Every structure is written in structure tokens, then in C-alpha cells.
Amino acid sequence: MVFPSRCVKQLGTDGSPSVGSHTLSSAMPFVRGTRAAVAARCKVPDGVDCDKQPQEEQEVPNSKRSTSPSYGAPELKMRKALVDMTNAHKVHISFPGRQKKTQQQQVKKTSAPSLSEKSQAEQQKSSSESTEGKSSEEEKEEAEAEAAPAGELAICHVQPHLLRPQIPSEFDVDSGSRDDCFMSHEYAKNIFDYLKSREEKFVLPDYMCQQPNINVGMRAILVDWLVEVQESFELYHETLYLAVKLTDHFLAQTPIQCDKLQLVGSTAMLLASKFEEREPPCVDNFLYVCDDAYNREELLCMETRILQTLSFDIGIPIAYRFLRRYAKCAGVGMDTLTLARYYCELSLMDMELALERSSLLAAACLLLALRTKNLPVWPPILQFHSGYGISEVAPAVRKLYSVVEQSPSSKLKGVRNKYSHEVFFRVASLPLVEFDVLEKSL
Incomplete structure (x- = not known):
């Protein structure tokens, strides 16, 4: 089983017309400019039309008032469409040096008509329930916060698993790159500890017993061919390693025919390129290095199949x-x-x-x-x-x-x-x- 080795570098890819205020007054919505002109001409209290309406319209008590610009429009009062959309009344934040406000001070605002009596009652009920549901630890923290001297800042307690690991000075290899923001020296140890913990999820079994149509020799030929593809396309080494990982984890779950093994490897390289490269090669490049043994639809179908098999989790530690x-x-x-x-x-x-x-x-x-x-x-x-x-x-x-x-x-x-x-x-x-x-x- 010999794969073609011809490889190439990446292939290149290549408002509305103005109308009068009275012409379409009955058909068009209210125009801002017309309203301003009418409001300037008619200075009357809100709710009172500036022009006299026809006698027939005044005699009908239940008739709808026209919104035409020719009759003028009353000033609309601003109001809130939805009342109390936040859950601020359910959150309790205590700061040292600041006395706790009473419940009447938080709710009672006679000058602001934003809350109705019903919403105020619900707010009082919810605040009372949240106060009753507090644990003894929370009450203790609030008491300590209130007893703190004035002007002292609020203390943020960080949980132990979020703290940075303590690295001895003789083992500190990241402080030298403090000025390089791309090195992330503060989190380097955490990043590699996290990658090592993710290896538990990607433990690879010996899947060759589940693949009756391929063997370890065919797999070795495929990997050797992928090395040549990586070198010809001048891809990152991370792309090569990730492509081999994607191939192994896909084969561990899906039996395939031997004539589709190269399709799996080239598709895995395409996925790894999308994951690692700044400018990944296009689909036509991978079809070319396969000597046109597969068409575009087959490669895209295999790409979808690999992603679905791996549940779209392709961030495998390499x-x-x-x-x-x-x-x-x-x-x-x-x-x-x-x-x-x-x-x-x-x-x-x-x-x-x-x-x-x-x-x-x-x-x-x-x-x-x-x-x-x-x-x-x-x-x-x-x-x-x-x-x-x-x-x-x-x-x-x-x-x-x-x-x-x-x-x-x-x-x-x-x-x-x-x-x-x-x-x-x-x-x-x-x-x-x-x-x-x-x-x-x-």
C-alpha cells in the first residue's frame, strides 16, 4: 500500500423619498418632522387637539382620535414597558463601613412611579424569603462586614482551587518571560497541569483488534505519508501530531475499509490545520496530494463523520x-x-x-x-x-x-x-x- 507523494503549496482562492405632511397623512405613520412643526404651531395642553375637528366627529363619543399629522398629536409620556426586570432585590451585598439599609428605605420611593403596589409587595416578599433562607455562615460574614471600620475595602475570598500554585524559586522557569505577554507566564504551570488532566479523557485503547481490514503496518505507512504532507505544506508540527491523534481516536470507534484509510488521514490533517494553522490549506490541496483518489464530497462527508464521532472535541493533548x-x-x-x-x-x-x-x-x-x-x-x-x-x-x-x-x-x-x-x-x-x-x- 503506497500513497502518492506529490504535494504542492497552498492554492490561491480567490432612504425613502420625501412626501408632504398632508398628502399621505392617512396612510403613512406619524412623521417626526411634521410632529415638530405642528407642536411648534399649536401650544396647547396635552390631550387637546389644536385644530377643530368636524362636527360629526365631536358628536360621536366613542370615535377614535385620528393620529394624522394634520390634526396634531399629543405628547406621549415616557413609561417603562417592563417593570423591575432585574433581580437586584434578591442580591445582598454588604460593604464594611456602610450600614445596612432598612427594607423600607430600599422599597419606599414615592416620587418614582416605576413600581406598582403589586411589584412592591412581591419585592418585600422575595427579600424576606431571601433573608430567611440565609445560612448561619452568611449571617456571620455580614455581621463581620458591618463591624469593620469605615473606609475599609471589601475583601474578596478566592477559593483554594482558583489560587495560583506556589512554585519554589529554584523551579521557577516562567518569570524570565514576564515581559512577553504571549508566554502567559502567570498561567503556564496551570495550563500544562490542565492539559495533563485532560489526558484522562483521551486514553487510547488498542483498537487494531476491532479493525479487520487494516493493520499496524498500514497505519505506519499512513503516518509516514502524513509527515511528508506536513513538510510539503510547511505546516506546524502541532498539526502533524494532532492529525495522528484524530486518526487514532476515530479508528478506535469506527471500523473502515483499507481503501478509505488515506481519506481518513488526509481529512484528519485538514481538521488539524483548521485547528492549529493561521492559514490552513484548502480542500483542493488535500485532494491533489491524494492523487484525486477521492472527490470533494467524500472528503467533506468524512470531515463531518470524524467530528461527530469525536463529539467535536478535538483539543487533544499532544x-x-x-x-x-x-x-x-x-x-x-x-x-x-x-x-x-x-x-x-x-x-x-x-x-x-x-x-x-x-x-x-x-x-x-x-x-x-x-x-x-x-x-x-x-x-x-x-x-x-x-x-x-x-x-x-x-x-x-x-x-x-x-x-x-x-x-x-x-x-x-x-x-x-x-x-x-x-x-x-x-x-x-x-x-x-x-x-x-x-x-x-x-
């Missing part, structure tokens, strides 16, 4: 994000990070490593890169930010070592050719550390 975070915490150079990225991309083609959690896989890739570069293997700062000890990472490191060791003899050369380029420091040609040396570190 190993590449954790890997960059761990490399920053360890303070390693770009060459060491690129070597870890090479190991991490090789792991995408292995089904056994695809079942590992992204945060744990990223830690294993960085540990193997550190050992290959003869750097400190797992300093305490990595254990603090990753949450993994070296004993927890060791099983994944052994699996990764076997995959990297077998990569030169593999027929799939996409990842190896990519990281043999000088842009990536030719890390694919670096010798792998001896297994005995690695075992001593583990």
Missing part, C-alpha cells in the same frame, strides 16, 4: 507541546530539543507507543535525548514540572529505544530523511547511546 515545555524547564539547547523531536516523531509510527500518554511519551523522548547528549538525565526541576519520576518514565524509554534502534532498517524513510537535513542539525545521523549505558541511568 506530546509535542509537553516536549517543548520540558525542554524549557531543563534549559537544553536547540540541538538537544531537535533530537528529542526526532525521537518523538518516530514514535508516531509505532502503535505500541501511540497508546502511551502524551506527557509521559514526551518525557521519555527528552530523557533519551539527554542521555544521548551525555547531559544530566532527569534533574529535579523536570520531575517537578512533569510530575513523573525516572522510574515512571523508564518503561516508555525502553520501548522508545527499540523503535529508534530499528528505524535505520525500516522501509519508511519519511521521518529519517526529514531530520537528516541541516535545518534539523542532522540529528538522524547521530549514533544512539548504548543500551547498557542507558540502563545505568534508568
Whole structure:
């Protein structure tokens, strides 16, 4: 099963006429300009027509008054269409140094006709119910707030789970980017803790036993082809990792035919591009790299199918994000990070490593890169930010070592050719550390 490799860069895409006040007075609504002219000409009390109406109209007591501009219109009084739309009377806010108003002071406003007697009664009833329903803790807080000295500000109590984690100074790696608003140094630790907690929702099972028409070799060929597509379209690495995740989670729930596997992979890449890229490639680009094996309707139908299968939740944590975070915490150079990225991309083609959690896989890739570069293997700062000890990472490191060791003899050369380029420091040609040396570190 060989996928076409022809790829291209993204393809380019390409008021009403004025009328007299008396001409259509009976058919048109009241005109503001005419009303102002009539009001200026007739200065009479409200409710009294300035022009005498015909005798027949005055004799009929139940006749409707004309709203024509020619007869003038009375001034309309402003009134509220809906009374007391807010629930302010149900909210109780107490400030230190400010005495609590009595219920009569809150409700009694004789000069304002906005509330009727009925609404005032309902307000009193609701306020009394809210007062009776208060717990003893709320009453205690109100008493403390009233007893506070005047001029003191209200205290906002933050719940424990909303507090920022306390990071020791020796493990603080984000304070240096305080001036860069894009780094979000205040929330960096919270963000990656949240991504790690979301991995519980995206635990991938071994789904190959549920796919009678495909196998692990076909999946490896698909991932190798997606690496070439990502490099040809110059997409982000996050797009590649997310496309592989979307493919795996879709295949874990939906059996497909082998001739539709490439359609699933290209559609997953399209979805990942929409999620990650600033300017994602268009549909025609993905149809072209598939050598027109599918039409536009099939790809769009598969896109809808994948989204519905995954319940539109495609924000899956990927190993590449954790890997960059761990490399920053360890303070390693770009060459060491690129070597870890090479190991991490090789792991995408292995089904056994695809079942590992992204945060744990990223830690294993960085540990193997550190050992290959003869750097400190797992300093305490990595254990603090990753949450993994070296004993927890060791099983994944052994699996990764076997995959990297077998990569030169593999027929799939996409990842190896990519990281043999000088842009990536030719890390694919670096010798792998001896297994005995690695075992001593583990």
C-alpha cells in the first residue's frame, strides 16, 4: 500500500423619498418632522387637539382620535414597558463601613412611579424569603462586614482551587518571560497541569483488534505519508501530531475499509490545520496530494463523520507541546530539543507507543535525548514540572529505544530523511547511546 507523494503549496482562492405632511397623512405613520412643526404651531395642553375637528366627529363619543399629522398629536409620556426586570432585590451585598439599609428605605420611593403596589409587595416578599433562607455562615460574614471600620475595602475570598500554585524559586522557569505577554507566564504551570488532566479523557485503547481490514503496518505507512504532507505544506508540527491523534481516536470507534484509510488521514490533517494553522490549506490541496483518489464530497462527508464521532472535541493533548515545555524547564539547547523531536516523531509510527500518554511519551523522548547528549538525565526541576519520576518514565524509554534502534532498517524513510537535513542539525545521523549505558541511568 503506497500513497502518492506529490504535494504542492497552498492554492490561491480567490432612504425613502420625501412626501408632504398632508398628502399621505392617512396612510403613512406619524412623521417626526411634521410632529415638530405642528407642536411648534399649536401650544396647547396635552390631550387637546389644536385644530377643530368636524362636527360629526365631536358628536360621536366613542370615535377614535385620528393620529394624522394634520390634526396634531399629543405628547406621549415616557413609561417603562417592563417593570423591575432585574433581580437586584434578591442580591445582598454588604460593604464594611456602610450600614445596612432598612427594607423600607430600599422599597419606599414615592416620587418614582416605576413600581406598582403589586411589584412592591412581591419585592418585600422575595427579600424576606431571601433573608430567611440565609445560612448561619452568611449571617456571620455580614455581621463581620458591618463591624469593620469605615473606609475599609471589601475583601474578596478566592477559593483554594482558583489560587495560583506556589512554585519554589529554584523551579521557577516562567518569570524570565514576564515581559512577553504571549508566554502567559502567570498561567503556564496551570495550563500544562490542565492539559495533563485532560489526558484522562483521551486514553487510547488498542483498537487494531476491532479493525479487520487494516493493520499496524498500514497505519505506519499512513503516518509516514502524513509527515511528508506536513513538510510539503510547511505546516506546524502541532498539526502533524494532532492529525495522528484524530486518526487514532476515530479508528478506535469506527471500523473502515483499507481503501478509505488515506481519506481518513488526509481529512484528519485538514481538521488539524483548521485547528492549529493561521492559514490552513484548502480542500483542493488535500485532494491533489491524494492523487484525486477521492472527490470533494467524500472528503467533506468524512470531515463531518470524524467530528461527530469525536463529539467535536478535538483539543487533544499532544506530546509535542509537553516536549517543548520540558525542554524549557531543563534549559537544553536547540540541538538537544531537535533530537528529542526526532525521537518523538518516530514514535508516531509505532502503535505500541501511540497508546502511551502524551506527557509521559514526551518525557521519555527528552530523557533519551539527554542521555544521548551525555547531559544530566532527569534533574529535579523536570520531575517537578512533569510530575513523573525516572522510574515512571523508564518503561516508555525502553520501548522508545527499540523503535529508534530499528528505524535505520525500516522501509519508511519519511521521518529519517526529514531530520537528516541541516535545518534539523542532522540529528538522524547521530549514533544512539548504548543500551547498557542507558540502563545505568534508568
